[in-house]
Amino acid sequence: MTNDTISLDQLTGWLTRFRDLVTEQVSYLTELDSAIGDADHGSNMTRGMDAVLEKIQASPVVAVDELFKGVGMTLVTSVGGASGPLYGTFFLRIGTSAGPVSTLDAPGLAAALRAGLGGVVARGKAEAGDKTMFDVLAPALDAFDADLVVFSDISSAARAAYSAAQAGRDATAPLIARKGRASYLGERSIGHIDPGAASTSLLFQALAEILDKE
């Protein structure tokens, strides 16, 4: 039997699992960021996601748009660095795209994620190969869509997205950063995985894991 929807509980589980993953990997993310940035990505993301979970627990929501608008705003106000507006916009647009529903079907999730990507591009003005979270997000969503066309299974699509995300993350290592603080390093950014790409890959890991549990 194939899964074709994701519930509000599962979406909350996705965010919880994402929080757990960034917390587990906080030093890895910070290490990546210390190589080519200001060494705060790990702590920024854990602070932001802790705040997100706190908010969710404090005031439960009944609709997907409500959930993600809350997530986006919380990230915007608690992260501090560039990830705040970027992840914030990502989740805000997901919420807007999803609307006041309690479950999302697979195409609905795909569309919402796609809207999130649009938000990230609008906010960060990044393009493919700039060594940013875009380099994970875009191929992951492409893989998600492609897998969905073939298998019509949301879990399978999420797994495909995660494996594309990992590949995208690793592929940022040889790139020269063209956005953000890492871009000041120019050539010296070569050889380091982009921290934003790494945390975005965790986002897809969380989605794949939460959908596999069913």
Place this chain on the structure above:
Amino acid sequence: MIGIVVVSHSPRLAQAAVDLAVEMVGVNGPAIAIAAGAGAGVIGTDASKVAEAIAEVSSPEGVLVMMDLGSAVMSAEMALEFSDDPDLPVRLSSGPFVEGLMAAVVRAAGGATLDEVEREARGALRAKQSHLGDEDPAGLPVDSGPAAEHTIEVTLLNPDGLHARPVSMLVTAISAFEATVTVANLRTGRPPVPANSPTALLTVGARKGDTISVAAAGRQAVEALEAVSELVGKGFGELAAAHAPAPRPARSASRPQARPQGGAPSSGPLGVSPGFAVGPIVRMQEPVNEPGPAVALPLRERAAAAERIVAAAASVALALRDKAARVSGAARGILEATALMAADPGLIDAAVSRVTGQGHTPERAVWAAVGEVTAVFKEQGGLLAERVSDLHDVRNRIVSELLGRPAPGLPDRVEPYVLVARDLAPADTALIDPTVCRAIVTVEGGPTSHTAILARALGLPAVVAARDAMDLPEGSVVIVDGTTGEIVVAPTDDQVLRAEEQIRRVITFDGTGRTRDGHRVQLLANVASPDSVAAAIEANAEGVGLFRTEFCFLDHAEAPGLDEQVAAYRQVFAGFPGKKVTIRTLDAGADKPLAFVTAADEVNPALGIRGYRTAWQRPELLDTQLQAIAAAAAAEDADVGVMAPMIATVDESVDFAARCAAHGLHNVGVMIETPAAAITAGPILERVDFASLGTNDLAQYTMAADRLMGELALLNDPWQPAVLRMIREACQAGLAAGKPVGVCGEAAADPMLAAILVGLGATSLSMSPRALGGVAEFLRGVTVDQCRDAALAAVAAGSAGAARSAAALLLEPTRA
């Protein structure tokens, strides 16, 4: 009145900027709201705070938002999307944070519209730019980005490009100016690096002939660029030094070894600084070990820990500068360069961020930060890879300082010793006291390493690439032969006595070069300026085989006048009454560029307008020089010959001879430095009176191997059979024509090779005066037939190593 919102990562920065601006308008200013920090002391920005701030100061006339950088811009953009009032005019200003805010507040207080205020803020840098004289030439307001920059492009002339010494000169020169300077290598097209960071500059990988783009911004940008331009134009003071032949590793005479053809010069002990030494071994302290991993430092301790790195680096830099002040010459420059590396802001920042970000211990952070830079250096290879030991030295010093240990360094000894080390850092080598340290043996290193260069400067025998040296027991007596690379462990009393004899002996030349059986070979001196005449006379040289005239032209913007030249040449001619002095006309270009004859933009200067070819473009320079030589020769009693450098054709020889004849000069010759001249030596010698072989260039052109590249040292070896065959071709042409053919390259200074040259038919050998004694003595020990047999064998050999082995075999036995 419009409202103003100030967005910053830091509440303190925002408040200070607002205070500054409000001073101008007092209580009559616009409404200003600050959105700064991400709450709870976090440096960052928060879009919702920006949105709140906009709402707070909103007015029908609109709101202008001033931002610092990065996420501030994104948060402000995002805040516009949160706005409850889509009709509220809000504008984000790309103006500079402080000046723009000031301009905006003042204009807003005066009741200007949002458009007017926005334009004023955007152009707010103009006043400063105009004051500092770097206003955009078009007079347009600068929209964003850094202040207007000045840029120059300059081509590196010095032999090794931007290596450690020029880098430190550059950093030091620039630090005197209020300017932010960056350097980019146009050949590689990589992004510019900050010129205040020596390590970053080294990664530019700029070599001789590369054009670098230097950009400067700031009050003294123009002055900084002028200083850079001057340094580069003068080749960082290394152009004059380029006259000296590139250091060439001495090779083992008594223990010839097979070497990989064309590989790195790294197999087997390599003698790199000649001389004998006897003494007990003292090993360098084992290097500082990599600090082990530790639990991440708690956040509250990180700032203090990071501060310790800054302090340790500063104290190491200070100590090195102190040491630099106590020495002179090459040692001083190297210590100063090392001090600069210890204070490299890039390096320190990298280490500090590992402490603040990851909670590394300071010593581990320093270790890792240096590791990253050295990885880049190693990757780039070549000269840069040789700088790795400089950086490791800096690392070890800072880590020792952090651990409260004494700085790693030389053994503290007053009794003589032989120093054995894995690799010597330049800072160590520079402090070696040659009255106590008798020789240097290292496991690592190559012929162009600092160890080799400094050992030669100190006159200390040195052997590098002695792989097993660290296994030698401390205190055991060894004999070190810095020529052959041989290390005799636990020598017999007899061996020690003989070595000590060698050390004491000064070989003198009696003034008549000949083989054991009386075959005459003129032994002459190379003279590069009137200053070196005395050394040539003291060494009993039979005359001068190569009088280089470039000294007269260096440091001149234009060619020197006739009188100046006559006076200079007379000084040399006067030293050798009745003796042969062969003067060479100007040899500019390639590694000896001169501003007024050398084009800076040649793609391949070694194959460009150089040597005699410069006379095509500036024939009047040659004519003036020949006139001066004729006048100087007439005024003195030396037996003067004139020769032209870098001849490639018979026509050039004819042309040169005619020009000389026009000035009454009749003993005329040419240098044979190109394969073309060597294989047409027959027809050339029909037109001139003599020829002289320049073996350095002849090797470079025969082997197609840049003589300035250390990696090609094995190809640039006059022992290469191909080079020996070229020499033979020229010498045989001389014998057939009954005209003298000498050798004036450094090959003549290698005693065994000198014997081969004699065997090939060279009639004279010219060398640096200090080599005369050794060459004369060697020739006295062999017969001319031995020389010929050895030459035949060497020419027939399959490799440079085999040529040398064969020669050694045929020349050694009868000498004993």
